Amino acid sequence: MSATVISDSHATGSVGLVTTRMVTLFAHGSPMPLDSGASLQPIQVAYETYGELDANQDNVILICHALSGNAHAAGQHRLDDSKTGWWDGYIGPGKPFDTNRFFIICSNNLGGCDGTSGPSSIDPNTNQPYGLNFPLITIGDIARLQRALLDHLGIHKVLAVAGGSMGGMIAMQWALDYPERVAGALIIASTPRLSAQNIAFNAVARQAITQDPDFNLGNYYQGAKPERGLSVARMMAHITYLSEKGLHEKFGRRLQNREHFSFALETDFAVESYLKHQGSTFGKKFDANTYLYITKAMDYFDPFPDPETTARRLQPVHARLFVMSFDTDWRFDSSRSKELVRILNLHQKNVSYQEFHSPHGHDSFLLPDHEYQRAIATFVNRLYEERRRLISSVGLPV
Amino acid sequence: MSATVISDSHATGSVGLVTTRMVTLFAHGSPMPLDSGASLQPIQVAYETYGELDANQDNVILICHALSGNAHAAGQHRLDDSKTGWWDGYIGPGKPFDTNRFFIICSNNLGGCDGTSGPSSIDPNTNQPYGLNFPLITIGDIARLQRALLDHLGIHKVLAVAGGSMGGMIAMQWALDYPERVAGALIIASTPRLSAQNIAFNAVARQAITQDPDFNLGNYYQGAKPERGLSVARMMAHITYLSEKGLHEKFGRRLQNREHFSFALETDFAVESYLKHQGSTFGKKFDANTYLYITKAMDYFDPFPDPETTARRLQPVHARLFVMSFDTDWRFDSSRSKELVRILNLHQKNVSYQEFHSPHGHDSFLLPDHEYQRAIATFVNRLYEERRRLISSVGLPV
Numbered sequence: 001m002s003a004t005v006i007s008d009s010h011a012t013g014s015v016g017l018v019t020t021r022m023v024t025l026f027a028h029g030s031p032m033p034l035d036s037g038a039s040l041q042p043i044q045v046a047y048e049t050y051g052e053l054d055a056n057q058d059n060v061i062l063i064c065h066a067l068s069g070n071a072h073a074a075g076q077h078r079l080d081d082s083k084t085g086w087w088d089g090y091i092g093p094g095k096p097f098d099t100n101r102f103f104i105i106c107s108n109n110l111g112g113c114d115g116t117s118g119p120s121s122i123d124p125n126t127n128q129p130y131g132l133n134f135p136l137i138t139i140g141d142i143a144r145l146q147r148a149l150l151d152h153l154g155i156h157k158v159l160a161v162a163g164g165s166m167g168g169m170i171a172m173q174w175a176l177d178y179p180e181r182v183a184g185a186l187i188i189a190s191t192p193r194l195s196a197q198n199i200a201f202n203a204v205a206r207q208a209i210t211q212d213p214d215f216n217l218g219n220y221y222q223g224a225k226p227e228r229g230l231s232v233a234r235m236m237a238h239i240t241y242l243s244e245k246g247l248h249e250k251f252g253r254r255l256q257n258r259e260h261f262s263f264a265l266e267t268d269f270a271v272e273s274y275l276k277h278q279g280s281t282f283g284k285k286f287d288a289n290t291y292l293y294i295t296k297a298m299d300y301f302d303p304f305p306d307p308e309t310t311a312r313r314l315q316p317v318h319a320r321l322f323v324m325s326f327d328t329d330w331r332f333d334s335s336r337s338k339e340l341v342r343i344l345n346l347h348q349k350n351v352s353y354q355e356f357h358s359p360h361g362h363d364s365f366l367l368p369d370h371e372y373q374r375a376i377a378t379f380v381n382r383l384y385e386e387r388r389r390l391i392s393s394v395g396l397p398v
Numbered sequence: 399m400s401a402t403v404i405s406d407s408h409a410t411g412s413v414g415l416v417t418t419r420m421v422t423l424f425a426h427g428s429p430m431p432l433d434s435g436a437s438l439q440p441i442q443v444a445y446e447t448y449g450e451l452d453a454n455q456d457n458v459i460l461i462c463h464a465l466s467g468n469a470h471a472a473g474q475h476r477l478d479d480s481k482t483g484w485w486d487g488y489i490g491p492g493k494p495f496d497t498n499r500f501f502i503i504c505s506n507n508l509g510g511c512d513g514t515s516g517p518s519s520i521d522p523n524t525n526q527p528y529g530l531n532f533p534l535i536t537i538g539d540i541a542r543l544q545r546a547l548l549d550h551l552g553i554h555k556v557l558a559v560a561g562g563s564m565g566g567m568i569a570m571q572w573a574l575d576y577p578e579r580v581a582g583a584l585i586i587a588s589t590p591r592l593s594a595q596n597i598a599f600n601a602v603a604r605q606a607i608t609q610d611p612d613f614n615l616g617n618y619y620q621g622a623k624p625e626r627g628l629s630v631a632r633m634m635a636h637i638t639y640l641s642e643k644g645l646h647e648k649f650g651r652r653l654q655n656r657e658h659f660s661f662a663l664e665t666d667f668a669v670e671s672y673l674k675h676q677g678s679t680f681g682k683k684f685d686a687n688t689y690l691y692i693t694k695a696m697d698y699f700d701p702f703p704d705p706e707t708t709a710r711r712l713q714p715v716h717a718r719l720f721v722m723s724f725d726t727d728w729r730f731d732s733s734r735s736k737e738l739v740r741i742l743n744l745h746q747k748n749v750s751y752q753e754f755h756s757p758h759g760h761d762s763f764l765l766p767d768h769e770y771q772r773a774i775a776t777f778v779n780r781l782y783e784e785r786r787r788l789i790s791s792v793g794l795p796v
Contacts, residue, residue, distance in 0.1 A: 036661035136661040196645035196669045197637060203670035204633045206663070207677065211626040213611055228609040235602045236634055239595060247594035253700065261698055263434035263534040265604070265690055268697065271594045272601040279605065292663055299666065300659055302651065 013092045014084070015050040015075035015099055020115055022046055025148050032144065038135035042124065045149050046071045046115020047107035050091055051099035057157050058387050061097055061380065062146060063087060063106040064163030064170035067237075067294055068286060070114035073106035074099075089368030096377035101384065102159070109170075110145040111137045111293040119289030120221060132218035137293060139166070139301045143173040147181075159387060160380050162186035164365030165332065166294070169301050172321075172340075176303055179316040184383040186376065188324040189365045191336035192343060193302040198331070201240060202295040205233035209288045218289050230291060231283030235275045243328035243361030247271060304343050314347040321351040322379045324365070324372065331362040352379075411490045412482070413448040413473035413497050418513055420444055423546050430542065436533035440522070443547050444469045444513020445505035448489055449497035455555050456785050459495055459778065460544060461485060461504040462561030462568035465635075465692055466684060468512035471504035472497075487766030494775035499782065500557070507568075508543040509535045509691040517687030518619060530616035535691060537564070537699045541571040545579075557785060558778050560584035562763030563730065564692070567699050570738075573717040574701055582718040582781040584774065587727050587763040589734035590741060591700040596729070599638060600693040603631035607686045616687050628689060629681030633673045641726035641759030645669060702741050712745040719749040720777045722763070722770065729760040750777075 024042050026032045031041030048071045053060065063073050065086065074091035076084055087106075091097040097104050108116035111134070119134040126133075150158070158181055161174040168190025175185040194202070212229030214220055239247075251271035255261075258268065267273050304310040321344055325337035334355045344351040354375055358364040364372070422440050424430045429439030446469045451458065461471050463484065472489035474482055485504075489495040495502050506514035509532070517532040524531075548556070556579055559572040566588025573583040592600070610627030612618055637645075649669035653659075656666065665671050702708040719742055723735035732753050742749040752773055756762040762770070 036659075038661075132663060136663075193651065195642060196649040196651065196667075197640075197642045199651070199667050200637045200645060200669050200673055201634075203665075203667070203673055204630060204637070204677075207633060207674065208606060208630045210663070211630065232602060232606045232609065232630065235605060236599075239598045239602070244593060244595045247598065251594040253591065253594065253597070261434075263436075265530060265534075265608070265694065267601075268694075269594075269597050269601070271598050275598055275601055276605065279602075296663065296666075 013094050014088065015092050017079065018048055018050065018072070018075040018077065018085070020046050020048050020071050020077070022115060023149065023152060025145070025152055032141075032148065034135055034141045035138040036136050040117065040135060043110070043117045043145060043148075044115065044121065045107050045117075045145065046112075047105060047149060048072060048074070048085075049106075050074050050104040051102050053103040053155070056391065057155055058159060058391065059102045059384065060150075060155055060158045061102045061104050062150070062158050062161045062174070063091070063097070063104060064142075064146070064161060064167035065106065065109060066163065066165035066167045067291075067298070068282070069109075069167070070112065071106050071108040071116075072114075074104070086366065089366075090373065090376065096373045096380065097162070098377070102380065105150070105153070105155075107146055107149055109294070110142045111290055111297065113287030113290040116145070118287065119218065119293060120287045129219075129221040131221070131289060134289070134293065137297050139169045139173045139297055140177060142297065143170055143177055146170070146174075147178060156181060158182050159383050160184040160186055162188070162376070162380075163190075164188035165190060165362065166298055169298070172303065173301075175317050175319040175321060176313050179318060182319045183387060184320040184322070184379065186322050186324070186379060187337075187340065189326055189329050189332055189337075189362055190323075190340070191332040192304050192340045194299055195336075199299050201236065202299055205237060205295060206292050208232040208236070209292060212288075215288065218292075220288070226288045227280075227283035230286060230288040231276075231279035233291060234282040234286075235279035238275060238278050240331040241361060241363045243330065243359060245328055246359045246361050249359060310343060311347065314344070314349060317349055319350070320379075320383060321349060322375075323351060323353045324375065325353075325355050326358040326361065326364040327355055328358055328360065329362045329364065411492050412486065413490045415477065416446055416448065416470070416473035416475065416483070418444050418446050418469050418475070420513060421547070421550060423543070423550055430539075430546065432533055432539045433536040434534050438515065438533060441508070441515045441543060441546075442513065442519065443505050443515075443543065444510075445503060445547060446470060446472075446483075447504075448472050448502040449500050451501040451553070454789065455553055456557060456789065457500045457782065458548075458553055458556045459500045459502050460548070460556050460559045460572070461489070461495070461502060462540075462544070462559060462565035463504065463507060464561065464563035464565045465689075465696070466680070467507075467565070468510065469504050469506040469514075470512075472502070484764065487764075488771065488774065494771045494778065495560070496775070496779075500778065503548070503551070503553075505544055505547050507692070508540045509688055509695065511685030511688040514543070516685065517616065517691060518685045527617075527619040529619070529687060532687070532691065535695050537567045537571045537695055538575060540695065541568055541575055544568070544572075545576060554579060556580050557781050558582040558584055560586070560774070560778075561588075562586035563588060563760065564696055567696070570701065571699075573715050573719060574711050577714040577716060580717045581785060582720070582777065584720050584722070584777060585735075585738065586722040587724055587730055587735075587760055588721075588738070589730040590702050590738045592697055593734075597697050599634065600697055603635060603693060604690050606630040606634075607690060610686075613686065616690075618686070624686045625678075625681035628684060628686040629677035631689060632680040632684075633677035636673060636676050638729040639759060639761045641728065641757060643726055644757045644759050647757060708741060709745065712742070712747060715747055717748070718777075718781060719747060720773075721749060721751045722773065723751075723753050724756040724759065724762040725753055726756055726758065727760040727762065
């Protein structure tokens with residue numbers, strides 16, 4: 001299999017130019033079953049790969065994106081792209097997910113709006129966008145579709161599944177649902193379940209969207225989109241992604257292009273201007289229905305609801321788990337990661353944990369930092385070397 | 399002067415039946431100047447009083463309400479009222495603001511929507527509601543109107559000014575602006591200034607309101623009101639009033655009237671249902687323009703922007719200041735109160751401080767609690783006794 005890397009830019013540490021590939025799964029035969037009891041057919045998946053697959057498939061790393069991410073995790077789509085993939089600081093030659101060593105796969109999540117089937121996709125039964133006819137999905141469904149993609153690619157073993165925030169939930173789900181396939185899971189800035197406060201913020205976001213008159217019960221694809229509601233949802237969520245300290249240091253009470261208060265209902269402070277820009281940009285590019293579906297999937301995630309379920313679900317898990325958190329993250333604060341570690345330790349799983357100091361709150365996992373990069377590199381390289389030693393010791397070709 | 403207490407219910411600790419009074423100030427002569435440079439005339443003020451004014455005016459306590467409060471701080475408007483005034487747990491016979499001893503005044507803030515002039519009031523120049531023609535106001539303007547009300551009532555000395563959250567800002571403003579009139583200020587769950595994060599939340603709230611198509615540039619008084627935007631703003635703000643721990647204990651991940659997930663875009667969790675109810679109720683009863691104006695006034699509050707201004711403003715202040723905070727308050731967390739105390743101590747002001755343990759977050763100041771009640775009672779009674787000792791020692795009639 002050839003990766004989607006087109007140009008080679010090892011010198012810059014970038015995977016260079018990449019393209020997003022599309023594949024249609026569950027086109028024939030049985031549809032994909034969903035946790036809700038519904039099923040879906042066909043399902044299109046958008047994905048990118050970086051690096052080369054080993055003959056023994058010992059070097060596969062599956063990258064899972066968060067709420068607003070997509071398949072484009074590294075490199076550039078065009079030479080004049082001002083932005084690189086969302087985890088470009090971590091994926092590339094010489095980077096923690098080193099494309100000289102690993103074969104990296106990242107796909108747009110089920111329910112998404114960037115190539116993989118979601119509410120904005122065409123429902124083959126109606127030839128119209130699904131809208132709210134798209135079935136509700138779970139983190140388990142997202143992982144199930146990723147597994148189907150890997151099956152399609154002929155890949156049956158994953159060295160590591162890695163993700164931050166909701167991506168960390170998906171990585172945890174992989175370790176639970178496909179224990180025979182996963183050697184390691186990297187769970188960053190995540191949580192074993194949403195708290196009442198997390199659910200509350202999601203509920204407000206959904207309310208902002210569904211109360212936008214342009215929402216039109218989700219049937220807005222032919223006309224005006226509920227950009228205003230979505231932008232409000234994003235502005236609010238964005239506050240939770242940054243730390244109070246980070247906002248203070250970046251903006252404080254600095255005024256925006258003015259020396260005195262406006263004494264009008266105008267933008268006075270730089271932080272207001274920044275948030276409005278973030279909301280407006282996101283409102284135009286993201287699909288509001290996807291926002292509804294994905295926040296619901298996060299609300300539902302709760303793999304360890306009681307001791308019996310926890311014991312049953314963790315019994316077959318043998319992956320090495322590495323949990324990372326950031327001390328200023330208040331969306332999923334470190335105590336949530338510690339709770340996950342406590343559960344895993346209680347069940348004698350192979351887990352390690354590190355809390356990092358960062359001023360950047362929840363979004364820290366997206367920002368390149370030598371200390372996080374080193375920790376991630378150490379984890380995935382150890383997995384790789386253990387795997388090769390194992391193969392070597394049982395006489396398989398290395 | 400007679401208080402507005404109509405029936406006497408000392409046995410129950412309630413001030414009993416009360417009425418809100420209305421007075422028109424600045425009806426003739428000069429208008430009230432505002433910090434923006436604009437001025438306002440006439441201004442209606444809604445206020446309530448509880449208890450009896452001493453002949454020497456030594457027992458006046460001015461109560462300042464927060465964002466969504468009003469003049470109705472204690473008692474009931476009708477015998478069948480299911481709700482009492484917003485600080486009924488603290489005001490009444492035998493309560494910390496003991497109406498057997500003190501004369502309590504609470505007025506609706508300037509810019510409000512519950513009797514005092516604000517954007518929903520009639521502009522005498524147009525005979526239409528002001529809407530966005532109402533001038534922007536500050537915490538200083540709010541205090542200035544309270545002072546005018548007291549002048550109108552013939553009251554020139556205040557034993558204590560007390561308030562929580564924005565009410566605490568107003569209390570601080572009184573100590574700064576009218577140092578010769580104020581013996582004490584009680585500043586609860588407040589802050590010397592909004593942080594970037596606080597401003598950010600206010601900015602999202604204003605965006606939710608102004609993007610509501612029913613907002614109509616603030617001219618909505620004849621038609622549909624921007625209830626949806628206001629309800630979203632309130633839902634979000636409500637999250638910041640409660641602690642994560644409090645939300646967890648009250649709701650956790652409990653489902654609302656169902657045993658299983660809906661797998662639909664419905665209300666699954668109890669916390670969602672609660673927030674939607676809070677938002678919807680508030681959206682119907684509160685004025686969206688007032689929400690815009692008052693959040694702006696909070697954003698602007700910053701009495702200690704630099705060392706020179708701080709020194710100049712604090713120089714004449716001789717009030718006793720008591721700062722209270724709650725350990726789970728994350729809207730204005732304890733570090734903000736400590737910062738205020740640090741500033742006051744640095745300038746050798748008479749300040750004391752206590753942080754209270756509470757699971758209830760920012761809203762703790764509204765909830766009756768024996769420990770907070772005792773601390774408040776101790777502070778105001780000491781002020782009262784000092785005042786009477788002083789009068790006694792200089793030979794004035796007691």
